Amino acid sequence: MKSVLLAALAATVLATSAAVGQDIVVAHAQGETSLTGVPTKVLVQDWATFDNLHALGVVAAGVPASNAPRYLQEAVPADALRIGSLFEPDFEGIAAADADVYFVAARSAEAYGTAKDILPTIDMSLADNADIIGGIEGNLTKLGEIFGLQDKAAELNEALDAKVAEVKAVAEGKGNALVLVTNAGNLGVYGPDSRVAWIHNQLGIPSAMPDVEDGDHGGDGVSFEFVLETNPDWLFVVDRDAGTGESSGAAAALLDNELINQTKAAQAGHIIYLDPQAAYITMHGYTGVMLMLDQVLAGLNG
């Protein structure tokens, strides 16, 4: 009798603990963080991570106060807490929010040191730009595990893989490309180690200029003559002014000149403008990358 009771009790305890969820330990860029149960109140300091959470269907309670990409604006809940800029978190607001988990990445990675003493904090930064698609999938998988949404994460990863394969197949044999970034009247080149490295590394579109050094923000400064001389088959353009807020169209006006118009890309109409905010601000978000892949696909087919 006693043993039956004990067994029943044990079963109940096991059942409840399974429902509540055990501690899980999440390994990330700056160490390990343990979480108790599935987090419900989520703060996020990084738009790419917000993008991934949104894709999974997780609603964030706190978001960055600035630079919301246009394509994500509708996804941001109107009543979400604003927890500081991309670079400077509002730690007091974060501490007062009494949240279950806090995600930092990329621009806010430095906040980890302070935030980890306040609440469970996870750094979602990608290790490097060599495998951005893989990095996004890894992050989706990790978030899927944290929120018990493994199936959804797998589904998204499959969709992303399929899209990459589709664009890759279309891009094959279409020639090389140069990724230009425009900034207040100046040009830069993004190379195979930049924030849009996936164009070269993962879609297999060769760079017209193989040894571009990593141009992190404005790219490597070049002249219009450089573009004419490199003469790529395709030009991908990131309008950095638009990426950080200025009205778009500036890049198109800048590139409409006598030298660029002589390039193979311009003459064939092969200039593709990437969503500047997805390319420059979110960079590693599922929706943003899918959006840009669609833009590349439409351009290649166009």
Add this chain to the structure above:
Amino acid sequence: MRMLSLAIAVTIALAIVSLFIGVSNISLLGLLSASPEERPMQVLLISRIPRTLAIILSGSAMAVAGLVMQMIVRNRFVEPSTAGTTESASLGFLVATLVVPGWPLMGKMLIAAGFALAGTALFLRILRAVPLRDVMLVPLVGIMLGGIVGAVASFIAYRFELLPSLLAWNMGDFSGILRGRYELLWIGFGCAVLAYIAADRFTVAGMGRDFTTNLGLNYQRVMVLGLVIVSLVSATVLVTAGSIPFLGLIIPNLVSLMVGDNMRRTVPWVVVMGAGFVLACDVLGRIIRFPYEIPISVVVGVIGSAVFLYLLLRTRRHA
């Protein structure tokens, strides 16, 4: 005179070097044998000649603007970027971009020039209120004023998410210069010519208000003319190429060491050396990381700050 011809020859040589340095391969032989429609000629006409002209025009005009400023403020360490003029022009351009984004560049440039004028006038007004015993105090006041104006510009740019554009304007760079995108600089050059015509007046004004009035010149009018010249030059250069630090300071000082302070004599020197110095810096910027480019303001800043320190320490020793 022989020295000046030599300097002119060196500058012309640098200009020719500038015409033939770039990513596209242009050789004299190729040009002679090529028809006008072919690429070398096209690149030369669309890119190289405008760029070289832009460098010569802005280099000489900025140097003359520095000289005029030093004359009217009567201090050797003043130039548009140490008097708040450049920052004011930049603020003006920012305001123009926000308020009348659709205006042609010429209109925005005039707004920038208006702001530059106001900023420089404010600088002179502050100077009048400060008891000036030390030559270093004047540029310090100017740099502080520039800092305040720059902070206002940064704040506005931050609120309207225009910070990267503001940074890019303040970073002088000739890589974006093409035919059709530099012609405003002729206005700046016109101002330099105006300064040469009025050179004697500025020389006299450089000797002080009372002296000028005693010689029967309208001191106020000379000052205003100087301010307009400096503001227009700063605004045209800022709008087309961005700011070029130290230039207006080191060239007039070096020239003054060589040939003295009579502006009638110094202006030709300042024009030639200003153009030559910027040409040399731009060629360097194009060579160091070929085929990528280092912005002119970085190269001028590095070399210019060294010369600036030399001039500062030298003055201290002789003071």
